[in-house]
Amino acid sequence: MRVSGPVLVDVTRTAVSPHAVAWAADEAAWRGLPLHLVHAQEWPTGKPPHGGPGQELPHWATHFRAGGEALLQRAMEAALMRHRELELVPSLVAGRRVHVLREAAESAGMLVLGARRYTGVDTLFAPGDKSDALIGHLACPVVLVPEPAAGLPADAPVVVGVDGSPASDLAVALAFEEAALAGTGLVAVDVRRPRDAELPEFLDESRLVLSEALAGHCAQYPEVQVRHEVLTGDPAGMLASAARRARCLVVGARGRGGFRGMLAGSTSRTLAHRTDCPLIVAPPPQATGHR
Structure with a gap:
């Protein structure tokens, strides 16, 4: 966006x-x-700032x-x-x-x-x-x-949470724009349940989600260097950890819901408490007319 x-x-x-x-x-x-x-x-x-209509402000x-x-x-x-x-x-x-x-x-x-x-x-x-x-x-x-945070490098990357949802799509678009403006790289993070790591298709599925979410934006912003990360655990905790040395963390206002929701209710408040860098919350799709 x-x-x-x-x-x-x-x-x-x-x-x-x-x-x-x-x-x-x-x-x-x-x-x-x-x-x-x-x-x-x-x-x-x-x-009240005044006593009534036509009256001057008290001292x-x-x-x-x-x-x-x-x-x-x-x-x-x-x-x-x-x-x-x-x-x-x-x-x-x-x-x-x-x-x-x-x-x-x-x-x-x-x-x-x-x-x-x-x-x-x-x-x-x-x-x-x-x-x-x-x-x-x-x-x-x-x-x-x-x-x-002290000692943050000038080329600190933008980190974005990706889960393939419409809300995540808005976050990815905003993150690419932010990275391009700042002249820095982008780290795209997909957070999965710990038990997902036991599945044989775990990495392939995550890479597909990331590739599909980033493809069009990579073409639009060829100057932005992109790195992928697949993590397992609590979304808020993992995203906060991934963004510890970042310029900013970008997330969607509503993810897929449940465990994988990137910013659903309490997760947003948790990220606001945990992140050391600026947290950018993209608007929900319904607020922008995006489907």
């Missing part, structure tokens, strides 16, 4: 937000797209809003430090973060979020929050960006 529309980044006060802004700025610059920076400003419970609310504007300004300056030519669109929006981002993502080509390594995606995906409102339900890819 080809990303079109602005790259949307969630700007927050967390320590990982600058890394999300940097990733989003690179993506927007490489793709020649605008960078839309959004800060969702949730007003304190029981303290505390003025300062509260100014703090959000300053946060956006710093994020914009950081993005321009990386890419002076970027077209920036800042938005300070009052409302709950999930709702604000979901609405903004309707016209976006990609949504980028900061992620705390091993603890989930900021408070957005804390227990009880509505994470499903974003991952797997938007028509654009969602990127979870943690603090960068």
